[in-house]
Amino acid sequence: MLLYALAVVPRYPGAAMHWLAIEPALVLAAMLVVPRRAERGLRALVVLVYALVLALSAASWGTGLAFGRTFELARDYRLPVFGWNVFTHAIGYATAVAVLVAVIVAIACLLVLLFRSLRAWTHATVPQHLRYAALAALMLIALLALGLMRTQPVAPVYERIAVQARHYLERRNERRAFQRELQAPPMDARADLGRLAGQNVLFVFVESYGRTLFERALYADTVKSRLAGFERRIGEAGFAARSGWLTSPTVGGQSWLAHATLLSGLWIDSQPRYEALIDSDRISLNRRFRQAGWRTVAVMPAITRAWPQAEWFGYDRLYASDDLGYEGEPFNWVTMPDQFTLAALQRAELADTARPPVMIEAALISSHAPWVPIPPLLDWSTLGDGRVFDDYARAGDPPVEVWKDPDRVRAQFLKAIDYSLETLASFIAERASDDLVLVILGDHQPAPIITGDNASRDVPIHIVAADPAVVAAIDDWDWAKGMTPHAATPVWRMDDFYAHFLSAFAGDAERTPPRVGSAAPAR
Numbered sequence: 001m002l003l004y005a006l007a008v009v010p011r012y013p014g015a016a017m018h019w020l021a022i023e024p025a026l027v028l029a030a031m032l033v034v035p036r037r038a039e040r041g042l043r044a045l046v047v048l049v050y051a052l053v054l055a056l057s058a059a060s061w062g063t064g065l066a067f068g069r070t071f072e073l074a075r076d077y078r079l080p081v082f083g084w085n086v087f088t089h090a091i092g093y094a095t096a097v098a099v100l101v102a103v104i105v106a107i108a109c110l111l112v113l114l115f116r117s118l119r120a121w122t123h124a125t126v127p128q129h130l131r132y133a134a135l136a137a138l139m140l141i142a143l144l145a146l147g148l149m150r151t152q153p154v155a156p157v158y159e160r161i162a163v164q165a166r167h168y169l170e171r172r173n174e175r176r177a178f179q180r181e182l183q184a185p186p187m188d189a190r191a192d193l194g195r196l197a198g199q200n201v202l203f204v205f206v207e208s209y210g211r212t213l214f215e216r217a218l219y220a221d222t223v224k225s226r227l228a229g230f231e232r233r234i235g236e237a238g239f240a241a242r243s244g245w246l247t248s249p250t251v252g253g254q255s256w257l258a259h260a261t262l263l264s265g266l267w268i269d270s271q272p273r274y275e276a277l278i279d280s281d282r283i284s285l286n287r288r289f290r291q292a293g294w295r296t297v298a299v300m301p302a303i304t305r306a307w308p309q310a311e312w313f314g315y316d317r318l319y320a321s322d323d324l325g326y327e328g329e330p331f332n333w334v335t336m337p338d339q340f341t342l343a344a345l346q347r348a349e350l351a352d353t354a355r356p357p358v359m360i361e362a363a364l365i366s367s368h369a370p371w372v373p374i375p376p377l378l379d380w381s382t383l384g385d386g387r388v389f390d391d392y393a394r395a396g397d398p399p400v401e402v403w404k405d406p407d408r409v410r411a412q413f414l415k416a417i418d419y420s421l422e423t424l425a426s427f428i429a430e431r432a433s434d435d436l437v438l439v440i441l442g443d444h445q446p447a448p449i450i451t452g453d454n455a456s457r458d459v460p461i462h463i464v465a466a467d468p469a470v471v472a473a474i475d476d477w478d479w480a481k482g483m484t485p486h487a488a489t490p491v492w493r494m495d496d497f498y499a500h501f502l503s504a505f506a507g508d509a510e511r512t513p514p515r516v517g518s519a520a521p522a523r
Contacts, residue, residue, distance in 0.1 A: 006054060054110075056071065059080075063076060067251050067253060073168070079254075079271075084096070095400065181266065195473050200358050200435055201357070203263075203439045204438060204439065204440045204441070205255065205258065205443045206443070208416075208450075209459060211445065211458035227482075228484070230422075234428045234429055237430075239428055239429075240468070240471050241463065242474055243461065244477065246497060248458070248494055249457075250457075251445045253447075255444065257269060257273075259363075262497055262498065264498065265285075278309045286313045286361060290314055296361075297316060298313065298318045298319065299349075299360060299363070301321050301334075304321045313361070317349075321336070326344070328385070331375070331393050332372065338420050343431075345360060367413070367417045370403065372396055373394075380426075435466075444457070473504045
């Protein structure tokens with residue numbers, strides 16, 4: 001029963017249950033005929049193989065729940081570390097350790113039980129003719145299963161290991177091709193970005209802001225209403241918007257893959273590709289802005305430890321979690337609410353008119369799982385050092401309670417996205433100067449618990465500017481006017497944005513170079 005149960009367990013959530021397995025009969029038959037001196041070694045080998053299969057199945061279940069796909073050891077070898085980081089912040093370190101220990105003990109008990117059960121099978125005191133009869137029956141079962149494999153779905157244990165070997169070979173060949181792609185010139189485009197002369201440019205990645213929000217009835221009414229209000233508010237402040245779709249290289253997490261894809265113009269859909277990019281001489285979009293005279297900045301409230309990869313992007317200044325001046329309590333995994341992030345960004349980089357124009361890459365993380373708690377939008381003048389948020393950080397049920405009910409999880413996610421969009425609209429309408437251009441986009445779709453199965457990987461993207469010339473520069477993109485992209489709006493892969501953006505805003509001799517020491521009046 002143990003051998004069969006471990007063989008037919010689905011590989012990932014939503015996978016079909018394959019009831020036919022050949023290995024249990026073969027293993028039991030082999031245990032009957034193996035010499036006694038080799039029996040213990042064979043039992044140990046069987047248990048080790050099944051332990052590996054169990055570990056791969058557990059990894060695929062975790063990857064399926066978070067990212068909607070199966071686990072690939074060749075590309076996902078670091079996912080357990082990333083998942084542990086989020087898990088401990090969401091439910092607390094002590095609780096996370098207790099859960100981990102309980103899982104390890106349960107698996108160990110299962111494997112010990114399997115080891116001892118196999119010994120009981122081979123050492124059973126029965127007449128020899130019954131042993132032969134059992135062997136014959138097992139071989140007959142194996143032959144019948146083998147015959148049915150041509151017409152029925154099966155769950156071969158060996159395939160779960162073999163598929164990982166195939167993935168490894170495929171990824172190795174892919175890495176070689178990607179290395180050649182990294183060595184090729186990125187594109188023939190001028191780096192002066194003259195059509196953005198005199199503008200501060202802010203790239204804002206909104207966590208888990210995906211197309212599902214526009215297409216699933218559970219979320220669509222709230223989000224479309226919020227974006228209509230967003231559009232109205234920024235229009236009254238003199239800003240116009242255009243909106244489109246991008247296909248993200250990831251889903252459910254690993255936001256850095258989306259950042260790297262957009263800013264490199266290359267498809268970065270795995271950790272090995274990301275690491276190869278970071279070690280390359282590819283010119284990031286940030287560096288192109290720096291070459292054209294902009295100061296380049298990153299505002300990353302989720303960065304809480306050393307981040308050596310930042311060097312590749314080419315930032316003149318990195319503001320990590322500890323650099324933004326937040327003294328309030330964290331919101332579980334979220335180190336600070338989006339409103340404080342935007343206020344700190346403006347205070348540090350946009351308020352000083354004596355500097356060159358700045359290109360900022362910022363991450364808003366209030367809509368990151370576990371999506372509790374969510375603060376209200378406060379008066380910008382009252383934020384101070386962030387301690388005004390403390391009461392909200394302690395409010396409501398903890399994630400361990402909310403996540404017991406999938407409907408509550410989805411409701412909290414919607415609240416989080418709505419808060420992020422409301423905060424951005426308020427920031428632009430009340431705090432932005434006329435010389436600010438914003439590129440606002442989702443990094444990826446949320447986890448399948450939010451989107452449901454078979455959701456696309458598309459995310460919305462908006463370009464917002466007060467200068468009509470900036471908006472006119474992307475007229476040929478056929479994006480929707482306003483803050484809501486249409487179903488028929490073109491969909492680009494996220495890596496295609498790099499070339500489109502550079503081509504649209506490449507130099508214009510009639511425009512003045514980036515200004516130093518002047519700015520439009522703040523609102």
